[in-house]
Amino acid sequence: MGLSRVHSRLRALAAAVIAAGLVVAVAPVTAARPTVPEAAAVAAPGDDWLHTEGNRIVDANGDEVWLTGANWFGFNASERVFHGLWSGNITQITKSMADRGINLVRVPISTQLLLEWRNGQAAVPNVNTHANPEIAGKTSLEIFDFWLALCKQYGIKVMLDVHSAEADNSGHVYPVWWKGSITPEQFYTAWEWVTARYRNDDTLVAMDVKNEPHGKANEAPRAKWDGSRDQDNFKYACEAAGKRILAVNPNLLVLCEGIEVYPKAGVSWTSTTPTDYYSTWWGGNLRGVRDHPVDLGANSDQLVYSPHDYGPLVHAQPWFTGEWNRTTLERDVWDPNWLYLHKENKSPLLIGEWGGFLDGGPNEKWMTALRDLIVEHRIHQTFWCINPNSGDTGGLLLGDWKSWDEQKYALLKPALWQHGGKFVSLDHEVPLGGAGSTTGISLREVYGDGGGDPDPVDTTPPTAPTGLTSTAKTSTSVSLSWTAATDNVRVTGYDVYRGTTRVNAAPVTGTAYTDTGLTPSTAYGYAVRARDAAGNASAPSAALSVTTDPGGGPSGAVKVRYKNNDASATDNAIRPGLQVVNTGSPALDLRTVSARYYFTRDGGSPAVSAWCDYAAVGCAQLKLRVVPLTTPVAGADAYLEVTFAAGSLAAGRDTGDIQLRMSKSDWSNFNEADDYSRTASTAYADAPAIPAYTGTALAWGAPPAA
Numbered sequence: 164m165g166l167s168r169v170h171s172r173l174r175a176l177a178a179a180v181i182a183a184g185l186v187v188a189v190a191p192v193t194a195a196r197p198t199v200p201e202a203a204a205v206a207a208p209g210d211d212w213l214h215t216e217g218n219r220i221v222d223a224n225g226d227e228v229w230l231t232g233a234n235w236f237g238f239n240a241s242e243r244v245f246h247g248l249w250s251g252n253i254t255q256i257t258k259s260m261a262d263r264g265i266n267l268v269r270v271p272i273s274t275q276l277l278l279e280w281r282n283g284q285a286a287v288p289n290v291n292t293h294a295n296p297e298i299a300g301k302t303s304l305e306i307f308d309f310w311l312a313l314c315k316q317y318g319i320k321v322m323l324d325v326h327s328a329e330a331d332n333s334g335h336v337y338p339v340w341w342k343g344s345i346t347p348e349q350f351y352t353a354w355e356w357v358t359a360r361y362r363n364d365d366t367l368v369a370m371d372v373k374n375e376p377h378g379k380a381n382e383a384p385r386a387k388w389d390g391s392r393d394q395d396n397f398k399y400a401c402e403a404a405g406k407r408i409l410a411v412n413p414n415l416l417v418l419c420e421g422i423e424v425y426p427k428a429g430v431s432w433t434s435t436t437p438t439d440y441y442s443t444w445w446g447g448n449l450r451g452v453r454d455h456p457v458d459l460g461a462n463s464d465q466l467v468y469s470p471h472d473y474g475p476l477v478h479a480q481p482w483f484t485g486e487w488n489r490t491t492l493e494r495d496v497w498d499p500n501w502l503y504l505h506k507e508n509k510s511p512l513l514i515g516e517w518g519g520f521l522d523g524g525p526n527e528k529w530m531t532a533l534r535d536l537i538v539e540h541r542i543h544q545t546f547w548c549i550n551p552n553s554g555d556t557g558g559l560l561l562g563d564w565k566s567w568d569e570q571k572y573a574l575l576k577p578a579l580w581q582h583g584g585k586f587v588s589l590d591h592e593v594p595l596g597g598a599g600s601t602t603g604i605s606l607r608e609v610y611g612d613g614g615g616d617p618d619p620v621d622t623t624p625p626t627a628p629t630g631l632t633s634t635a636k637t638s639t640s641v642s643l644s645w646t647a648a649t650d651n652v653r654v655t656g657y658d659v660y661r662g663t664t665r666v667n668a669a670p671v672t673g674t675a676y677t678d679t680g681l682t683p684s685t686a687y688g689y690a691v692r693a694r695d696a697a698g699n700a701s702a703p704s705a706a707l708s709v710t711t712d713p714g715g716g717p718s719g720a721v722k723v724r725y726k727n728n729d730a731s732a733t734d735n736a737i738r739p740g741l742q743v744v745n746t747g748s749p750a751l752d753l754r755t756v757s758a759r760y761y762f763t764r765d766g767g768s769p770a771v772s773a774w775c776d777y778a779a780v781g782c783a784q785l786k787l788r789v790v791p792l793t794t795p796v797a798g799a800d801a802y803l804e805v806t807f808a809a810g811s812l813a814a815g816r817d818t819g820d821i822q823l824r825m826s827k828s829d830w831s832n833f834n835e836a837d838d839y840s841r842t843a844s845t846a847y848a849d850a851p852a853i854p855a856y857t858g859t860a861l862a863w864g865a866p867p868a869a
């Protein structure tokens with residue numbers, strides 16, 4: 164469907180409160196607050212700039228850092244100041260973020276407000292001066308400067324995000340970076356001005372060029388991604404803005420988000436047919452980077468790609484239909500749209516927005532899955548959001564703008580950078596939380612590179628990885644997994660050895676790897692070593708020998724056989740019969756196997772249900788889900804996914820007969836004649852048009868061509 168959200172997160176609640184007047188008397192804050200931030204541990208100027216190396220972000224010494232933060236919106240909206248200052252205190256909110264491990268705050272802002280600041284038109288916004296005496300009478304620009312000083316005091320770094328062209332609570336809904344009187348040139352000029360203003364302040368370390376460029380194929384305007392210099396090409400806009408930013412301050416990180424749709428192979432951007440495009444969340448489609456990477460010239464090591472991702476409570480995307488989990492999300496959504504950039508060591512990723520309500524159900528399931536991915540791969544992230552008035556996600560703070568949602572914070576906490584039980588600042592001198600912090604430390608305390616007595620040299624290697632096993636194989640590939648090693652500081656990656664040769668070009672940041680380009684029917688020996696931040700390598704894991712499958716015929720340790728149990732191609736049911744066969748030598752864990760039967764729904768109700776009528780392994784052992792394709796292809800606009808709750812197959816054995824049935828909710832007829840996976844055969848035969856996967860790896864057949 165490709166539908167992305169129209170956020171309610173910046174809407175009526177905040178506007179109504181502000182309209183009621185923020186300067187009305189509320190209970191005054193009991194402790195007097197300073198008019199300027201208090202003296203604290205002071206960062207050495209200019210020592211905290213960051214750059215990239217492969218898929219990592221590092222400091223000037225080459226030490227890896229992990230940007231883990233949150234969003235606080237308001238400067239982008241009509242109020243032109245952080246939301247929440249109608250009751251919360253700016254100093255207390257900022258200090259609490261630092262104390263709880265937020266080392267980076269993404270601040271949405273508008274091009275309009277930046278231009279007003281440049282032109283000397285900054286106005287005094289409505290804030291509750293009883294709650295915020297330290298900013299009474301200040302303009303929006305002076306409040307921002309005051310807050311930057313607070314961030315410096317508490318060890319927080321800042322990223323600016325042009326959230327919209329105009330200062331508008333719903334400005335992000337407009338799909339491109341120009342609107343009305345705001346031209347593309349003014350967009351670039353605004354970035355140059357704010358970069359120049361803060362070029363000597365390494366509190367502000369990153370610029371997110373534009374929030375969520377989007378738009379579908381049949382909409383105008385819409386953002387595209389190609390090699391042109393067209394006004395609506397966001398790849399070009401990101402390059403142009405990035406180069407102009409870096410010409411002023413070459414030390415800033417420049418973040419480029421994705422778009423919404425990207426054309427399939429052979430399709431031009433002139434097509435207005437939605438099915439010609441891959442579609443996902445606004446800002447989440449970075450498929451175009453493979454064909455058209457952003458080029459920042461001599462400063463390309465300042466580039467970070469920044470997708471956004473949300474759960475089913477924001478919008479019920481098709482990948483949240485039926486049975487789904489982290490494996491299906493990673494395989495079907497994250498890998499093809501943006502995660503490949505990290506896995507292939509092309510670029511760091513910073514997930515600029517993710518978050519939502521904890522519903523005890525699918526939204527929380529999605530949020531946990533993405534959190535686990537972030538932690539496993541140490542992907543940079545800014546959680547959406549601090550604000551409790553985000554309509555479709557809620558926030559980390561509760562409605563009093565002081566108390567924290569402890570359950571939501573507990574979910575986020577593992578994705579905040581911690582070392583030795585304390586949160587890590589991106590500042591070399593100032594601990595996160597400021598001088599005397601009991602919850603945070605500085606970069607110098609982690610790496611010993613910021614002056615003073617350095618930390619003792621770490622000479623302790625990690626433990627050897629254990630549990631090395633082959634999870635899948637074909638005639639030309641072997642998939643491996645292992646149990647994570649431990650270290651006295653931190654394991655930073657793994658090296659996979661085939662014999663004595665290291666086969667991974669970049670450190671493996673997870674605990675799985677697929678070795679490709681192998682010879683059929685050949686035995687290979689594997690071992691894995693862990694590495695830590697100091698470069699110490701562990702002893703090798705126990706060796707594992709794996710023999711690739713014979714060549715010829717479909718590859719994989721599994722295949723699918725099919726027969727047609729329905730003589731009519733035009734009735735109201737689809738009745739495939741399936742068998743899953745173990746073609747490998749070791750036993751096949753059926754829990755790792757999934758098969759996909761592709762079909763068209765042919766009008767009528769789009770809702771399709773699936774049932775197991777009979778299975779030799781027991782219908783209770785099967786899990787069925789019907790998944791609509793985001794963009795239909797020839798012969799399919801949906802597939803039936805079959806997975807197994809338990810069971811294993813010995814070498815050469817099959818599951819026996821599995822009889823399945825699908826019907827639409829309105830019981831209207833199908834036309835199966837052109838369905839991709841269907842044949843007329845009434846006897847079991849090999850079915851390469853019913854692809855099978857082991858884990859996330861394609862092990863049999865092929866899906867329909869996009």
